Amino acid sequence: MPTHKTKRALLKSGILALFFGAAGLSMPAMAQSPEHPATVHAGDLTLKGAFIRATLPRSPTGAAYVTITNDGSTDDRLMSVTTPVGDRAVLHEMVEENDIMPMRTLSDGLSIPVGETVSLVPGVTHIMIYGLDAPLVMGQTIDLSLTFETAGDVIVSFDVLKLNALSHPDMDTEGQRGN
């Protein structure tokens, strides 16, 4: 039998749960669909495993990753990306030079050839977000707009994962290696 005191404590935690539950429901991520779409189909393209690494409090930049498969009969190309959470987004590749890894802008975009799967993964390629308005916090979902030469504009929900995340859990379950 709970004492009067513990009853009150239980009631209090119930109220807190309600409060946070309601706060969760009002988050922007819920606006798009009842279930977070892990996989996005756009024309002949399939995009999955989209994630952004959480950022340190004063970090001016963030990095986003996604895996894109082209099942069509035309080569496609990721041309540009727009972001609601920073000044601009740029496609970057890492180039290993004498033990340092400078980033280079993919000014011609990123080719997505017919029948291939192209993964933006840490250490290889990423979407760099400059001028972050606020830190990116684990658990958030950020919608980026990816513009393809053929498939056009595609909105993809990126899950904010931990600071040093290597891949999205959706990809791990398929036995893919995150590196």
Ligand SMILES: [Cu+2]
């Ligand atoms: Cu970069």
